[in-house]
Amino acid sequence: MRILLTNDDGIHAPGLEVLEAIAREFSDDIWICAPDEEQSGMGHALTLTRPVRLHQHGERRFSVTGTPTDSVTMGMRKVMDGKPDVILSGVNRGANLGDDITYSGTVSAAIEGALAGIRSIALSQVYARAGDADEDTFRAGRAWGKRVVEPLLETPLPSRTLVNVNFPPLAAEDVKGIRAVRQGFHDYARGTVVEGRDPRGFRYYWFGLEAIEHTLDHGTDLEAIDEGFISVTPLQLDLTHHASLGALAERYED
Secondary structure, eight states: OEEEEEOSSOTTOHHHHHHHHHHTTTOSEEEEEEESSOOTTOTTOOOOSSOOOEEEEETTEEEESSOHHHHHHHIIIIISSSOOSEEEEEEEESOOOGGGGGTOHHHHHHHHHHHTTOEEEEEEEOOSSTTOOSGGGGHHHHHHHHHHHHHHHHSOOOTTEEEEEEEOSSOGGGOOEEEEOBOOOOSSOOOEEEEEEOTTSOEEEEEEOOOOOOOOOTTBHHHHHHTTEEEEEEEESOOOOGGGHHHHHHHTOO
């Protein structure tokens, strides 16, 4: 099994080391192609207005001066001598739950893989507090990664489908299990805009994130994490709201 690893936190991120350890439970044919630096919040962006450069950091280990989507594209077309069987993206330092997946470079890397017809899985580690980031943060992923990923490599999935996994912010022994759940939605308006001035006196703006309050709908990824479970959510790339097609078609009838 040939596995391509990527992320949105960058080639040197600790979560990528965790992901590699998980991948090596299944194969020795591991390739890495990740961004040079952090690309959180880039979503499914593709670099079009400047060249993308490829850097090698060791055998089968590369980085690109671009986005997670660029990394997957370069991994498949320039780094590897053929398509991978599986793409794993992560382990992200922070949650990718609910509607936040639309911003996620981690999930978008898996989307790019799904578009290419490759089994793709995004993995993220929820933090107890915003900004936490150390090796121990990923303890749930280290201990539970194989148990989560193994069924996802064997279960038949429709084309243009990917899987989004989140580990709760708990010690491995405190994780209650794994739940297959649907995507939830947050209750809040997106973050804050913090205004400041740089050392030369010019105004700048920095997007911030506020504490999130949830109404935890039953059967969602948000509820699963809140109750101490690992969430596993299949996502589809067809964004069409099929129930509205008939009503719109009637509006445009001659």
